[in-house]
Amino acid sequence: MLIVPEREIANLMTRDAAFDAVEGVFAAMASKDAYNFPVIREAIGHEEALYGFKGGFDKAGMALGLKAGGYWPNNLEKHGAINHQSTVFLFDPDTGMARAMVGGNLLTALRTAAASSVSIKHLARPDAKVMGMVGAGHQATFQLRAALEQRAFEKVIGWNYHPEMLPNIEKIANEAGVPFEAVDLEGMVEADVVISITSTFAPTIMADHVAPGTHIACMGTDTKGKQEVEATLLAKSTVFTDEVAQSISIGEAQHAVGSGLIAESDVHELGAVINGTHAGRTSDDEITLFDGTGVGLQDLAVAARVVALAVESGVAIEVDF
């Protein structure tokens, strides 16, 4: 069995490799070559922690396994460790034997950023110039860095509930050589592409904050009750997602479907656009919305890639098991 420790991931994994892995697994999901197992997430009654498993099997990529982990809110204060903790376990699909254990913290950020980037590649207008960010926390920096590689963006505009965090994303824009401007939410109408990545339970982005022709990737809503955008925005948009079952239960579409504004059949797999079985964007005025809920197969895809890279560069630790 191989171990790829968290400390090695930054040296091994590239944004390009994460992008290819996630694009490939979304395509496999849409062609029914890969499926996610039901998600388990439990409040364990200790340290206020939320712990769970996201797993699946990708027959196309031959990746079988799960990501185990969750959120320990006291980690930083008590242990000087980050609050989100996860580890990916891969198994041999032919034998069921454990194949690898991989640090999952950085991989989670890279695979989540890759998901919105894949949506931008396939759904945003080719002439998109203004990138809008709603959110400026840990994930937002990865999201923006990856998104800026998808189009020839000339400006980044940003809004955050906690304005003192905006320098986090301003720094990323500046590193990419793109000017940054803080705006109010009404100012988001200038954006051609918007990414929202916040932990809010009440919508902050209203339907009239998003102009016709925009592509918006909603990446923060991954739990029942969370909501980043007004539900009527989904009714005005063509809605895509990583996985329909998650989108309508724990994703942004839970609210629009729950209140009858859209039907489950109005939510389409991004993988179908990648495979060419859904046309994707069909006009310059259309709003496309990607509901990125985060699936276990994304984790397995990037972990499998990183194991291959670790073996290639001789840093995978082999243990008898």
Ligand code: NAD
């Ligand atoms: P973080 O704590 O670093 O940042 C939180 C962000 O949410 C900040 O921008 C903060 O200002 C904003 N925020 C907090 N309360 C708010 C409110 N009431 N209204 C509006 N904005 C508010 O967290 P993070 O690690 O960047 O994660 C952000 C979100 O992304 C979380 O909800 C997390 O669960 C989710 N997430 C989703 C995926 C996925 O695959 N879709 C993967 C990882 C994380």
